[in-house]
Amino acid sequence: MQVTPPSPDAPVADAPSDNWVDRYAPASFRPYLRLSRADRPIGTWLLLLPCWWGLALAILYDQSPRWEDLWIFAGCGIGAFLMRGAGCTWNDITDRHIDAQVARTRSRPIPSGQVSIVRAIAWMVIQCLLAAAILFTFNWAAVGLGVLSLLLVTIYPFAKRFTWWPQVFLGLAFNWGALLVWTAHTGALNFPAVFLYAAGIAWTLYYDTIYAHQDTEDDALIGVKSTARLFGDNSPQWLRWFLVATVSLMGLAVIFSAMPNASILALVLALGGPWAMGWHMAWQLRGIDVNNPAKMLQLFRVNRDTGMIPLLFFAAALLA
Template sequence: MQETPTSPDAPVADAQTDNWVDRYAPPFTRPYLRLSRADRPIGTWLLLLPCWWGLALAILYDQSPRWEDLWIFIGCGIGAFLMRGAGCTWNDITDRHIDGQVERTRSRPIPSGQVSVEAAVAWMVIQTLLAAVILFTFNTAAIGLGFLSLLLVTIYPFAKRFTWWPQVFLGLAFNWGALLVWTAHTGMLHSPAILLYAGGIAWTLFYDTIYAHQDTEDDALIGVKSTARLFGEASPQWLRRFLMLTVGLLGLAVIFSAMPNASILALVIALAGPWAMGWHMAWQLRGLDINNAAKMLQLFRANRDTGIIPLLFFAAALFV
């Protein structure tokens, strides 16, 4: 039997096939989990990994691992899931009329009629409050940074209406965890955290430009701006620049993190992380086809592995 667009069993068009939400979640929860993008976990990874980078480099910086860091590590995972869900819910509330005009997004819960705007607002508040519970277990400085991040989350959905660079605003929001988690460990911000944050923003410009190429035709028709539309056929050249910027800034973050207290061997191992990350980004560029939406989605999803690669090297550097 053909599923109707408003059925709680109607999957979102760009969700992964046989994801856990569509297979195992109770039917009444599926529209809300889809609203949080729980059926598309890549966004949670992209929000989470800069947090874990920040924790690893903060420990490398002061050489003072503590049992509290285990909770910061776990809390980041839970918090990233909740705040990504709240942010996506807010994004879908503000974009509900735009999403209904784009082929890839018209099946989302609000434009398809699965969830009302009022219910979506309530769901967003619930997720935000649960994330706040985790945030309040961190130190005061980290809590303050957590509240500041809400400003970026609030602004981001509107960026594509007034700038050709909405991916910058996504980068500012999605990499904020690097600053927050560094501060949760050390108690204050230091220059390596700023460099790490900047490197994460460059990485976001790389992967989200790839993602945005799925919708360039629809975006042009309805007047939505993006770096994909801005760069057009020149996108490969711009992506190479973002690759080099990502590797360079993360490399500097590693150097300034390791210089005070870490060994030379730890520095070398940690520096191998951005280098290996750059090779993975270069591999993506070799497969780039900006006119193939399915390929662009595949490459975008590959950035989970891109972000895990430097994390593994940062973690290894802590043990030498």
């Protein structure tokens, strides 16, 4: 018996019920937007915010804001949307058999039959080409870093097959923008950006361990690895260490960014960023319930606000 593919109107199980894709996008285009996770913008924010951190601290570092920084700022937003979409499409292509076995993901466009593999690949290529058009407006050092990031994007979906720490690979890929955008502004990669990159990786370990606790039972059945499975009920203790690492490394990034040229007031304001971010992460820890997937998803989603907090302090420092 031939099985009829789900309607393009069939939403993805874990998408917010009031998302803009399901409400406003043309029906024929919805499966592709769902493939790019456009119905769940949190991932775009988590990819974008380290880019904006990098731009803010780069300006603090050389005290040389330029009009082209406005384009870097905007280009980061468009590029993050496109590259997050391309990365999610690649992830769904490689994980299509795994996703079909997990309750939360079997309604995604590929395992549900709404989008074929060939069309998914074409959609991924289109998104990459559009993102490349933005990347090539930056300096050549930043372009080189952008091309190099494709290696991390390619590897990440396979990490959960060979390591208990796939969240590290996600962190390496998702925070690369801090290095790229710093370089897009300054023309060179300086060590404060490396501290910021490391802070972002620690933050990713924090929020993606929370996220991974939604699927621990299914992951155990099909043999998929994650830090959530590795830590189990000890996850809160590990999350505290990731919190400390995030705040400490971001604090070092701020200090080494501000010390050459910024004022003492700017330094103090910028240091308020990791301090306030740490308190927001500590607030999340009080609500952790590793056996409540809905609660863990809720806590994961508030990390957009977590990442926005230091950006506000960095912006205040630039105005000081």
